[in-house]
Amino acid sequence: MITIGIDVGGSQTKIVGFDKAGNLIAPMMAKASDPITSIYGALGKFTTQNSLQLGDIEKIMVTGVGAAHLEQAKDLYGCRWENVSEFDCVGRGGLYLSELPRAIVLSMGTGTAIVYADSAEGYTHLGGTGIGGGTLKGLSKKLLGMDNLENVIAIAENGQLSNVDLRISDIVKQHTRLSLPAEMTAANFGKMSDLADKEDIALGLINMVFETAGMMAYFAAKSYNIRDVVVTGYLSTLPQTKHVFEGLNSMFGMNFIVPAMSEYATVIGASLSKR
Numbered sequence: 001m002i003t004i005g006i007d008v009g010g011s012q013t014k015i016v017g018f019d020k021a022g023n024l025i026a027p028m029m030a031k032a033s034d035p036i037t038s039i040y041g042a043l044g045k046f047t048t049q050n051s052l053q054l055g056d057i058e059k060i061m062v063t064g065v066g067a068a069h070l071e072q073a074k075d076l077y078g079c080r081w082e083n084v085s086e087f088d089c090v091g092r093g094g095l096y097l098s099e100l101p102r103a104i105v106l107s108m109g110t111g112t113a114i115v116y117a118d119s120a121e122g123y124t125h126l127g128g129t130g131i132g133g134g135t136l137k138g139l140s141k142k143l144l145g146m147d148n149l150e151n152v153i154a155i156a157e158n159g160q161l162s163n164v165d166l167r168i169s170d171i172v173k174q175h176t177r178l179s180l181p182a183e184m185t186a187a188n189f190g191k192m193s194d195l196a197d198k199e200d201i202a203l204g205l206i207n208m209v210f211e212t213a214g215m216m217a218y219f220a221a222k223s224y225n226i227r228d229v230v231v232t233g234y235l236s237t238l239p240q241t242k243h244v245f246e247g248l249n250s251m252f253g254m255n256f257i258v259p260a261m262s263e264y265a266t267v268i269g270a271s272l273s274k275r
Contacts, residue, residue: 005271
């Protein structure tokens with residue numbers, strides 16, 4: 001028998017499953033114009049591609065902002081389903097992917113959520129920020145005239161932050177003893193050059209979102225006296241992710257981790273919530 005997890009987001013739905021032996025069935029995504037269509041479409045696609053029968057499904061665990069659209073449905077294709085806390089799923093999925101017993105889990109999607117996860121004590125939503133993928137998309141459309149995030153991410157790979165961001169090294173004398181790392185950002189977009197092009201601005205936007213989320217996770221980790229932060233969500237898959245969080249690791253002695261399948265952490269956590 002299979003337990004299936006479904007994460008119904010604002011623009012896409014993710015689905016994954018675990019069998020009785022605890023083996024992960026490869027996750028997948030589906031997009032549709034409305035949540036109900038995406039839920040049924042994702043479930044149909046998942047069962048077809050994995051040669052599953054509806055009778056193989058023991059239970060379906062649903063989470064995400066779109067889960068409320070199922071409130072009037074008693075079942076999905078005749079299968080029982082249950083709504084589970086998205087923040088619990090974030091924490092559970094982050095620990096599963098990182099193989100850590102305790103960590104701060106940073107979920108970067110349209111906005112950003114921060115969860116304290118402890119396999120023994122449970123999961124606590126610590127808060128978050130409205131800075132996330134939605135911010136990146138909205139500002140890219142306004143500042144760059146681009147509303148396709150994939151294109152924004154692509155041009156950012158050729159950007160130069162030195163044309164956009166003000167660093168600590170820019171505001172102190174060369175031989176001054178610094179109490180902060182020279183490469184630390186003093187002000188995002190605080191050194192906006194007339195020579196900055198679209199590539200520089202695109203990278204500056206991505207860097208601003210990552211640094212904002214990363215610093216909030218750092219403060220959360222300090223409050224719990226831990227170093228491990230698991231980075232998850234769609235934005236964790238961007239090619240710029242590794243560089244920004246490695247920089248934070250170096251500056252603050254942290255252990256920001258971007259595990260494999262990081263974009264599927266929440267839906268994996270949903271599927272595991274029955275176990």
